[in-house]
Amino acid sequence: MGHCAAIWEQRASFELTKDWNGIDEVVVLRNPKGASVRVSLHGGQVMSWRNDRGEELLFTSSKAMIFKSPKAKAMRGGISVCFPQFGKCGSLEQHGFARNRVWAIDHNPPPPPNPNPNDSTSLGKSFIDLILKPAQEDRPHGFELRLRVSLALDGNLTLISRIRNIKNAKPFSFSFAYHTHLSVSDISEVRIEGLETLDYLDNLCQGERFTEQGDAITFESEVDRVYLSSSQCVAVLDHEKKRTYIMRKQGLPDVVVWNPWEKKSRLMTDFGDEEYKQMLCVDGAAIEKSITLKPGEEWTGRMELAAVPSSFCCDNLDPHLNYF
Template identity: 70%
Template sequence: MSHPGVARDQKPPVEFTKDRNGISQVILHNPRGASARVSLHGGQILSWKTDHGEELLFTSSKAIFKPPTPVRGGIPICFPQFGNHGTLEQHGFARNKIWVIDENPPPLPPSNSNGKAYIDLLLKPSEHDLKIWPHTFEFRLRVGLSADGYLTLTSRIRNINCKPFSFSIAYHTYFSITDISEVRVEGLETLDYLDNLCQRERFTEQGDAITFESEVDRVYLSSSDVAIFDHERKRTFIIRKEGLPDVVVWNPWEKKSKAMADFGDEEYKQMLCVDGAAIEKPITLKPGEEWTGRLELSYLPSS
């Protein structure tokens, strides 16, 4: 029997499934037909599709979907560090762990609940994690898909330690683009950035927009909204963020692509990473304190 007001072919807002390795996944659907797929492996978004079924995120054809290897593409969460420092693995361990569905999520603000499909995930440290990063935390992640097809990721990280700790974080978003040579990024003009290709030396952005003709690996500091213009596909992505002052811009280009086992040699042409992040000034939480960061991704047709 069909429910009144629900079209027969309309999918439920939240659907539970498993991948070929038996890892649980959650698919969010909105009434217009847009969708987002979230894996409990890493709490990682693997797919975000328009209401016409067009994929907005890039995933490598050579990506490995077996924990503890992180998946190359989608939106991996880099926590408690971004980059490669000390004894922690590159980009931290959150993207390699199996998360759980959060049974006691915080309530949604009334303004956010309208027509939104969402799922709440939770990560707590294992005994192994505590050996390499001795801090007890709760990381709550809410992934939401709005009636307009916008994707939101809200992170709440609470210190349940008896001493303070610091972390950095990035939503390492792989956007699907037509051709890296035809893309420009706006919203980072005049900002300072740390260049990872020059030992994190600090420079100031001189261009009106960022365009790409070689490898780029930068952390732009204290940015507001950012736009990615994909001229060939006539699409613009908008990145809005709260609690995430920095923006990572990354494309590995030809040489580095060939050196990555889980990335196709030519795939750098079809992807661009632009991340909402907090990197330059790590976030410090006192015992009992909680930090919230929010990323909203949207898209619109551009002329």
């Protein structure tokens, strides 16, 4: 058993082991019912999320384990932290540098600025706190990025990121996303509810803005969109597995929906030619309007994932209710 870290309101135990390559350190969280989460210190990336039956809920490419890059990079799959940008812009690498850096375990994180006594984040959960500070070559300078990954008794997975502009630093702006690869049975049998009538930016049309016309999002070809100003809850229904993924989010107004389909899959070195059928990215994000922090200010973004029987749909939730 690994260290016991002092974390916000109570202590949590975790295992510290090695990745498949025997080099990168991995934190393993488990709950009493048998669910588990694996988090790599390389990138703070969630590599695995299994339910109490041992079923893997996140997609990871079979080629991710054997792909060799000139420099360390995030594994294709799981949930990676995209900061300080999503996509490719300027001199920074695709989706920013946070997912390509080595994080540290944060043994003494500061308490949240406005703790909620009814928040169940720290009650009955296994969790770990990680921290990333800027390297000399990183831009912007002067930030602290903290990430809490927690696994609840019911198997729900929660990620909370806190980004602070440390004092004596200049104001800086950033975008952010939890790049989430969900495991699905067959992409043609999947639909997304909760994004109806929203405007979206279509990256297949140079970012042109459209309005969603369908009752739900279904898939027949490549999709690469950013849905804007969405509600707190989005549902991904997998008919064949009779499973629904529920995403609840806070501080993350946008949702990225991505599937590369057949043609683009064949062009990606670390992705199998047919793996697009078993994968769907649905990301909680803050992309359209960048976040600007003055010295001393802090931003928090939170995403919770649950996997429930497929009878669930977004009509079961009040979009105005705060589920946190």
